[in-house]
Structures are given as structure tokens and as C-alpha cells.
Amino acid sequence: MKYISADARLALYAEGEFGKGRSKTAEGVMRYGQNPIAAVIDSTATGKTIKETVGIDCPAPIVASIKDSLAYKPNVLLLGTAPTGGRLPDSWRADIILAIENGLDIVSGLHDFLEDDPEIKAAASAHGKLLLDVRKAPEDLPIASGLAKKVKGFTVLTVGSDVSIGKMTTSLELLRSAEKRNLKAEFVATGQTGIMVTGGRGIAVDRVIGDFMAGAAEQMVLAADENCELIFVEGQGSLAHPGFSGVTLSLLHGSCPKAMILCHQPSRKLIGRLPDFPVLDLNRMIALNETMAALMQPAKVVGIALNTNGLNEEEARLAILTIEKEIGLPCIDPVRFGGDVLIDAILAARKNYLATTKQLVEH
Amino acid sequence: MKYISADARLALYAEGEFGKGRSKTAEGVMRYGQNPIAAVIDSTATGKTIKETVGIDCPAPIVASIKDSLAYKPNVLLLGTAPTGGRLPDSWRADIILAIENGLDIVSGLHDFLEDDPEIKAAASAHGKLLLDVRKAPEDLPIASGLAKKVKGFTVLTVGSDVSIGKMTTSLELLRSAEKRNLKAEFVATGQTGIMVTGGRGIAVDRVIGDFMAGAAEQMVLAADENCELIFVEGQGSLAHPGFSGVTLSLLHGSCPKAMILCHQPSRKLIGRLPDFPVLDLNRMIALNETMAALMQPAKVVGIALNTNGLNEEEARLAILTIEKEIGLPCIDPVRFGGDVLIDAILAARKNYLATTKQLVEH
Numbered sequence: 001m002k003y004i005s006a007d008a009r010l011a012l013y014a015e016g017e018f019g020k021g022r023s024k025t026a027e028g029v030m031r032y033g034q035n036p037i038a039a040v041i042d043s044t045a046t047g048k049t050i051k052e053t054v055g056i057d058c059p060a061p062i063v064a065s066i067k068d069s070l071a072y073k074p075n076v077l078l079l080g081t082a083p084t085g086g087r088l089p090d091s092w093r094a095d096i097i098l099a100i101e102n103g104l105d106i107v108s109g110l111h112d113f114l115e116d117d118p119e120i121k122a123a124a125s126a127h128g129k130l131l132l133d134v135r136k137a138p139e140d141l142p143i144a145s146g147l148a149k150k151v152k153g154f155t156v157l158t159v160g161s162d163v164s165i166g167k168m169t170t171s172l173e174l175l176r177s178a179e180k181r182n183l184k185a186e187f188v189a190t191g192q193t194g195i196m197v198t199g200g201r202g203i204a205v206d207r208v209i210g211d212f213m214a215g216a217a218e219q220m221v222l223a224a225d226e227n228c229e230l231i232f233v234e235g236q237g238s239l240a241h242p243g244f245s246g247v248t249l250s251l252l253h254g255s256c257p258k259a260m261i262l263c264h265q266p267s268r269k270l271i272g273r274l275p276d277f278p279v280l281d282l283n284r285m286i287a288l289n290e291t292m293a294a295l296m297q298p299a300k301v302v303g304i305a306l307n308t309n310g311l312n313e314e315e316a317r318l319a320i321l322t323i324e325k326e327i328g329l330p331c332i333d334p335v336r337f338g339g340d341v342l343i344d345a346i347l348a349a350r351k352n353y354l355a356t357t358k359q360l361v362e363h
Numbered sequence: 364m365k366y367i368s369a370d371a372r373l374a375l376y377a378e379g380e381f382g383k384g385r386s387k388t389a390e391g392v393m394r395y396g397q398n399p400i401a402a403v404i405d406s407t408a409t410g411k412t413i414k415e416t417v418g419i420d421c422p423a424p425i426v427a428s429i430k431d432s433l434a435y436k437p438n439v440l441l442l443g444t445a446p447t448g449g450r451l452p453d454s455w456r457a458d459i460i461l462a463i464e465n466g467l468d469i470v471s472g473l474h475d476f477l478e479d480d481p482e483i484k485a486a487a488s489a490h491g492k493l494l495l496d497v498r499k500a501p502e503d504l505p506i507a508s509g510l511a512k513k514v515k516g517f518t519v520l521t522v523g524s525d526v527s528i529g530k531m532t533t534s535l536e537l538l539r540s541a542e543k544r545n546l547k548a549e550f551v552a553t554g555q556t557g558i559m560v561t562g563g564r565g566i567a568v569d570r571v572i573g574d575f576m577a578g579a580a581e582q583m584v585l586a587a588d589e590n591c592e593l594i595f596v597e598g599q600g601s602l603a604h605p606g607f608s609g610v611t612l613s614l615l616h617g618s619c620p621k622a623m624i625l626c627h628q629p630s631r632k633l634i635g636r637l638p639d640f641p642v643l644d645l646n647r648m649i650a651l652n653e654t655m656a657a658l659m660q661p662a663k664v665v666g667i668a669l670n671t672n673g674l675n676e677e678e679a680r681l682a683i684l685t686i687e688k689e690i691g692l693p694c695i696d697p698v699r700f701g702g703d704v705l706i707d708a709i710l711a712a713r714k715n716y717l718a719t720t721k722q723l724v725e726h
Contacts, residue, residue, distance in 0.1 A: 242616045245616045291651070
């Protein structure tokens with residue numbers, strides 16, 4: 001396994017897409033990654049700052065081309081948008097090769113591996129540059145057998161009323177809040193952006209062969225530090241999405257959470273933008289996740305992470321209060337207001353769990 | 364895509380495993396496939412007939428080796444057992460190469476592809492023989508979007524209280540019973556044995572990358588004949604199995620069944636032989652499947668296919684009556700007593716569905 005070295009300067013490639021809803025990889029890496037950002041590349045987004053475009057405090061410039069980015073001394077070109085289906089757009093190839101020729105390693109989260117592209121591979125070999133396909137899963141994954149139930153840490157999985165709704169972001173905000181309280185916590189990356197944020201650690205579960213998806217999640221949870229108190233597993237998809245529900249359930253059954261946080265965005269009306277699939281009533285969504293989780297061990301949704309993107313602060317606070325009242329669970333937008341409310345809910349659930357387990361052991 | 368020609372004579376390789384619970388591929392091909400069987404190869408099972416060993420009326424002999432099988436003029440060696448995890452056992456390699464050297468094509472349902480094994484590949488090239496890895500999925504599968512809801516045929520998925528419990532067998536028995544009544548019906552193969560039975564048509568959904576599993580099922584259901592009345596989709600795994608539930612749900616959401624048949628075996632106590640996972644109460648299992656199916660469209664479990672393997676006829680009939688009384692659904696062992704009872708239940712559900720749809724259209 002290759003990793004991204006912690007001091008590598010990243011050029012984030014988001015041509016034509018920065019801040020238009022499809023650059024979540026670039027945004028995630030800026031917000032949560034440890035590497036310095038050299039520049040964002042998008043010829044359609046120059047003239048504004050990153051802060052103005054996506055609301056993230058990052059001093060790097062937005063530039064128009066690979067060539068323009070070189071002035072900011074990047075070491076790595078990171079492909080920061082996610083084309084549907086994860087295929088490599090033909091228009092990217094020339095830019096990737098140009099970056100290689102200018103001395104950059106390439107990091108990609110596409111389903112199509114750069115290593116399988118003859119032109120890109122040849123360029124990388126010729127210039128001695130690395131191609132890191134973070135979605136490439138390890139060989140020899142196990143078939144899950146429910147072992148993750150037994151880890152000592154309190155495993156918390158983020159689940160969602162839709163796809164791309166903030167599950168990774170929520171898990172990472174929970175990690176931050178937990179670390180601020182000096183709790184020993186780990187983040188388990190299960191998608192390409194999460195893996196990039198952690199410098200290359202994790203397994204993109206949606207890229208794993210069906211039979212081994214849950215096994216990948218199980219293996220990662222089992223590998224978490226014995227002494228860690230909280231294990232935050234990045235969720236994927238939604239149980240209600242026709243295309244991705246199998247990935248979601250594999251994660252749920254492979255990671256065996258002891259509690260879940262439901263991620264939701266009030267403005268979403270459709271699941272995966274599919275006209276026939278309205279977002280479910282939240283109580284039904286919670287019941288679905290708890291029903292399926294219970295096949296491994298009882299686990300409740302203990303809080304709601306509300307994605308209030310697009311609302312002003314007053315609207316956001318109102319939306320949070322409304323959900324809290326309707327559903328009767330702690331609710332917050334952890335990106336906007338921090339994850340403390342949710343950590344409190346998780347710690348309460350953990351205390352309860354430990355008390356029950358202790359009772360079971362003593363009797 | 365390569366297919367098995369309909370007149371190819373098959374040698375079924377089941378070394379050490381024939382009739383011991385792990386030769387379901389060999390048995391499935393014997394029972395439902397269209398190809399003539401030349402011989403079964405298992406040095407530990409010689410001296411008995413196939414009928415005595417697995418109860419299938421097949422006149423082919425059981426022989427001790429590849430060499431011994433040659434007297435029966437096979438054209439194809441079909442790997443007829445399923446090692447855990449689908450890896451190629453080292454001990455098989457020499458036998459496979461010997462078969463190639465003696466003029467046989469090889470058909471395999473392993474996760475490990477024969478084409479990726481340098482020695483086997485070299486032997487096949489040298490002797491001009493075909494390697495057919497039926498588990499190899501096509502490229503460019505779609506992401507499912509619930510389109511299979513809209514097919515004209517009445518889609519029936521087999522689901523299970525456990526893995527390896529008779530889902531493929533039940534779907535194939537239903538196909539037989541439907542065809543006897545001159546109903547236009549199709550079988551959608553989703554696993555390696557099902558694909559072998561159909562001569563190479565179908566997609567092994569459990570071998571597909573997570574994001575595209577449901578898409579594979581959707582694509583196959585959409586490809587079914589517009590005029591077919593019944594579409595029998597071979598189910599996989601179980602929603603309650605920690606390792607395979609994601610595959611199961613992908614099939615359920617990709618194929619969008621309008622009715623389900625639950626496959627069950629009364630003697631099974633554990634899911635996937637896992638000590639912590641007792642087989643669920645059948646009513647809970649039914650509710651689980653109906654809850655998850657309803658996310659696409661309402662679909663009921665309309666009958667139970669009982670695997671009465673190991674029971675004598677009287678015990679089997681009693682077990683069937685007991686389940687029928689307890690659950691209140693039609694129940695039969697379709698292998699032992701034919702699928703008519705279940706076809707009746709499916710046709711009643713179809714009539715009901717068509718009446719409801721018609722009403723909706725008229726209003």
C-alpha cells in the first residue's frame with residue numbers, strides 16, 4: 001500500500017465542477033485532510049477565493065490550469081471531483097499526463113484505475129511518478145461473520161436518508177469533537193475521500209466485490225486500537241437507494257455499530273435525484289436502520305446530523321429545532337455548529353451499553 | 364461472452380466432496396442443466412452410483428481421476444464444488460492442467476479466475492482450449508435506479524432464511540412448473556451454478572463490485588422478454604447473514620420483485636454455520652424481506668419452499684404441514700413434490716397485482 005506523505009502539497013483538480021455540488025472530494029480533503037493545499041484547478045471558477053466558493057477557510061488560490069498551478073509548488077495532483085459511475089473522463093487524461101510530466105504524483109478515487117490506463121501508466125513510469133488509486137481494495141479480504149460485535153470500542157456508524165448527504169463529514173466532525181475532549185477515538189474510512197483525508201488508509205467498500213464488502217468493514221473495525229473508546233465508521237449510501245443499498249447494508253453488518261447517527265438534509269426531496277424515490281419519512285428511515293442493525297446487535301439511532309447547507313443561520317437553527325421536536329432525538333449541523341451535541345448523545349448511549357454489558361457479565 | 368455449447372459432454376470435478384454438502388454446483392448442473400454428463404470425478408466417492416450418493420437420476424459413472432473420466436469422452440471439465448471464499452485450491456491445479464492437456468475446455472465458478480492463473484492460462488493457450496470463468500462480470504454495468512419495477516413480467520425472487528438453502532433450485536423448479544402449464548417464463552441466473560445451468564448466461568452478482576451489484580440484477584430483469592409472464596430471479600444469501608446480506612439486498616432492490624418465495628430448511632439451526640447467528644423466526648424473516656422490498660414496491664412473500672433434505676417422505680410432509688399451519692402460507696418442497704402449489708400462489712398474486720394496476724390505470 002502506498003500512502004500520501006504528510007507534507008506533500010496538493011493541487012486539487014476540479015475542472016468545471018468546483019463548488020457545484022460534485023467536488024466533495026476536493027472539499028473534504030481541504031476541510032479535514034492533513035496535507036497543505038497548493039491550489040485548486042478549475043478554469044470556470046477563477047477570480048473568487050475558496051472561501052467565497054465553498055465556504056472553507058483555505059488560503060490557496062483557484063487557478064485555471066495544471067500549468068498555472070505549478071507556481072504554487074504542488075507535489076501531488078489529487079482528482080477532486082466524482083464523475084457519475086466513477087469512470088475516467090477522456091478530457092482529464094491530457095491534464096493528468098501534463099501533471100506527471102511536471103513532476104507530480106497522482107491520487108485518484110475513480111472506479112477506473114489510473115494504473116489500468118496505458119497512456120497514464122506509461123507517463124508515470126517514464127517520469128518515475130506514483131499513481132495512487134485509493135479505491136483499489138486489498139486482495140484476500142475475509143467474508144464477514146459478525147466478529148465486529150466484539151470489539152471493545154463503541155462503534156458508531158453514520159447512516160443517511162440519501163447519498164452524498166454528509167456521512168463522512170459527520171464522522172470526521174465527531175472525531176474532532178471527541179479528540180477535543182481527549183477521548184481516544186478512531187476514524188474508519190470507507191470511501192475514496194475518507195481515504196484521501198487519512199493519507200491513504202481505509203478501504204473503499206463500494207469498490208469491493210459483493211461477497212467481501214462486509215468483510216472489508218469488519219476487518220477495519222477489528223483493526224482499530226484495542227484501547228480506543230470510540231470508533232467512527234464512515235457510512236455509505238442509504239438503505240433506501242435502489243443502487244447503493246447493498247453497500248450500505250454491508251457496512252452496517254460488517255461494522256456492527258453499537259449506535260448510529262442519521263445524516264439528513266431537509267432540502268432533499270428525492271433519493272439520489274431519482275424521480276420515483278422521495279426521501280422517506282425520518283421515523284421510517286430510523287426504524288429501517290435499527291431493524292437491519294439489530295440482526296447483528298441492538299443499536300439505536302441516537303442523534304441526527306442535519307446538513308443545513310443552503311440555509312442561513314436562523315433558518316438552520318429553526319430546521320434543527322423542528323427535527324428535534326418532530327423526532328425526539330438530539331439534532332445539530334456538526335459542520336456549522338460542532339459535533340458536541342451528538343458526542344453527548346453517543347457517550348450517553350455508550351454509558352448505557354457498558355452498564356448493560358457489565359450487568360450481563362456480573363449475573 | 365463465451366457459452367457452453369449445448370451438446371458438450373461434461374466431466375464434473377468434485378474431488379473429495381461429492382455428495383458431502385459442498386458439491387451443489389455439480390448437483391445443480393446434473394439436475395437442471397441441458398448438457399449430457401460424461402462422469403463425476405471424486406476418488407473418495409467411487410463404487411456407488413450418482414443416484415445412491417445424491418439422489419439424482421443420472422446414469423453417468425463416478426470415477427477416481429481425470430484420467431479415468433476420459434473413457435467417457437468428456438469435452439468440458441466443470442469445477443463442481445465451491446471451496447469457501449471461492450479461492451482456487453492448489454491441489455486442483457495439476458488436475459485442471461491434465462484435463463486441458465487431454466483436450467478439455469474448463470468451466471469454473473470460482474472467485475479466483477482461471478484466466479489469472481499463469482500456469483493454467485499457459486496450458487490452455489498451448490492446447491487451444493477455452494477457460495470459461497462464469498463468475499467474471501461484464502464491464503460497464505449500470506448503477507440501479509429502480510427501473511426493474513416497470514417490467515411487464517411478474518418478477519418473483521427467491522429469498523432465504525440462510526445461505527445455500529435452495530434458492531436457485533426453487534427458482535428452477537418454479538420455471539419447470541410454469542413451463543409445464545405453458546406459461547411464458549424466464550430464469551434469471553445470479554450465481555455461478557445458475558449460470559452454468561443456463562449454458563453461461565447470467566451474472567454472478569456476488570462477484571460484482573458493490574456499486575454495480577443492484578445494477579447487474581436490474582439489467583438482467585430489464586433484458587427479460589417483454590412478453591414473458593413470469594420472471595424467476597435466483598436469489599442469493601440472506602438478509603440476516605453478516606457477510607452476504609449486502610448482496611441479498613442488492614438483488615432485492617435491483618430486481619424489484621412483485622412477489623417472493625422464502626426458502627427454508629427446518630433442520631438448519633444456524634445462519635451460515637455461525638455460532639452466534641441462530642436462524643430467525645420465519646415470521647420475522649418474512650417481515651424483513653417485505654420491509655426491504657417495499658422500498659422499491661410492495662411485494663409479499665407468497666409461499667415457502669421447504670428444503671426437506673434428510674427427512675423421509677412422511678417427516679417431510681409433516682414438516683410442510685407444520686410450517687403451513689404456523690405461517691399461514693402455501694408451503695412445499697418443490698424438488699420433492701413439484702412447484703405447483705407455489706405457482707398457484709404466484710399466479711394468484713399476479714392476478715391480484717394486475718387487477719390493482721388496471722384499477723389504478725382506469726381511475
